Amino acid sequence: MADTLPFLQGWQASQQINDQAQENKLRKLLLDQKTQEIDQTNALAGILGNTANYDAAGNLKREALPEIAQAAPGKVPEYQQMYAQQAVAQRAAEKAKRDELIAQFDWADKNMAGVQNQAQWDEFRARAASVYPDVASRLPAQFDPASIQANRMKMIPVIEQWKAENRQAEFQQQQATTRRGQDLQAATAEAGRAVTMRGQDMTDARSRDEAALKRADSKTALAQQERVRDANDALGLLDQAEKLIPQATGSYLGAGRDLALRSIGAATDAGNAAAQLRALEGALVSKMPKMSGPQSDKDVAMYRQMAGQIGDPTVPSETKQAAIRTIREIQNKYAGNAGAPAAAPAAAVPDQATAVQELRRRAATDPALAAKLKAMGY
Numbered sequence: 001m002a003d004t005l006p007f008l009q010g011w012q013a014s015q016q017i018n019d020q021a022q023e024n025k026l027r028k029l030l031l032d033q034k035t036q037e038i039d040q041t042n043a044l045a046g047i048l049g050n051t052a053n054y055d056a057a058g059n060l061k062r063e064a065l066p067e068i069a070q071a072a073p074g075k076v077p078e079y080q081q082m083y084a085q086q087a088v089a090q091r092a093a094e095k096a097k098r099d100e101l102i103a104q105f106d107w108a109d110k111n112m113a114g115v116q117n118q119a120q121w122d123e124f125r126a127r128a129a130s131v132y133p134d135v136a137s138r139l140p141a142q143f144d145p146a147s148i149q150a151n152r153m154k155m156i157p158v159i160e161q162w163k164a165e166n167r168q169a170e171f172q173q174q175q176a177t178t179r180r181g182q183d184l185q186a187a188t189a190e191a192g193r194a195v196t197m198r199g200q201d202m203t204d205a206r207s208r209d210e211a212a213l214k215r216a217d218s219k220t221a222l223a224q225q226e227r228v229r230d231a232n233d234a235l236g237l238l239d240q241a242e243k244l245i246p247q248a249t250g251s252y253l254g255a256g257r258d259l260a261l262r263s264i265g266a267a268t269d270a271g272n273a274a275a276q277l278r279a280l281e282g283a284l285v286s287k288m289p290k291m292s293g294p295q296s297d298k299d300v301a302m303y304r305q306m307a308g309q310i311g312d313p314t315v316p317s318e319t320k321q322a323a324i325r326t327i328r329e330i331q332n333k334y335a336g337n338a339g340a341p342a343a344a345p346a347a348a349v350p351d352q353a354t355a356v357q358e359l360r361r362r363a364a365t366d367p368a369l370a371a372k373l374k375a376m377g378y
Contacts, residue, residue: 026355026376059278060082069194077184091173104134198368227289230287234331238327251314302326306327
């Protein structure tokens with residue numbers, strides 16, 4: 001019995017050492033995951049903040065997708081959906097404009113068919129003024145059959161072309177549905193390859209330098225500095241937005257006017273300012289702080305809603321200003337800036353149970369991380 005007690009004590013001490021080493025590995029793995037997320041967020045912010053990646057209408061160009069896939073593979077489905085929505089909106093606007101012009105021509109052509117003299121022409125112009133005022137404003141006051149017929153013959157090929165374009169648009173929409181599925185499949189495959197490569201890189205780095213465990217505190221401080229820097233960047237973007245809001249479109253009527261002018265290759269200062277605000281909206285979303293705590297879900301939803309209002313050309317200026325104030329409060333809250341509501345103190349190094357729980361949550365969408373946890377017995 002006297003020999004058994006030292007053996008048990010030695011076994012317990014050895015077990016404690018093993019448990020501590022395992023817990024340190026879990027903490028290191030969790031820290032690496034968080035650092036990777038910060039790196040991805042910064043890389044994505046650089047892409048979204050580059051004005052060369054936006055078209056004249058303020059939409060993010062599809063050519064930016066490979067950069068997004070490389071910077072943040074997990075974001076690819078989100079941006080695939082955004083591109084699809086942009087394409088649908090653009091096609092719908094073009095089709096609506098064509099349909100309106102076709103309807104105007106068909107109506108005018110039908111109602112002019114029986115016009116033979118000046119009196120009938122005057123009556124036709126009066127009807128046009130009540131149905132299509134813009135058409136009536138372009139009709140000459142004097143009845144001139146030769147001129148009317150000449151203009152009609154000029155318009156018929158254009159109308160036929162528009163009708164053909166409508167048919168082609170319907171066909172392209174069907175093709176786009178197929179293409180989106182192919183794009184998503186390719187992006188998913190690329191994201192899988194990127195995850196595998198990152199997992200291998202993390203494994204190699206861990207085997208080369210286990211001493212990185214000692215730098216956990218400094219990395220935590222660096223992560224806080226990154227949060228503060230992102231918040232300051234976002235506040236700078238808000239300053240830019242405040243300057244643009246008084247110049248930008250802020251109503252359904254103004255947004256409709258901008259759309260009509262763009263369809264003929266023209267633009268307004270208000271429309272250009274609105275396009276810049278849409279670009280800033282995307283940059284602000286990329287700068288959204290990593291939120292935690294009982295209010296985090298509400299704050300995330302509020303932040304996205306307010307950013308969307310800043311980039312929406314139909315939202316009034318006062319509402320946009322209120323949205324800017326709300327985003328400032330949220331950024332200051334999570335960055336711990338002076339004058340903001342007191343932020344929660346920096347989280348202590350998580351215990352083993354907390355680390356395992358957090359890593360399992362992340363592993364649900366990260367096959368490489370899931371494989372590492374399984375190899376560690378979790």
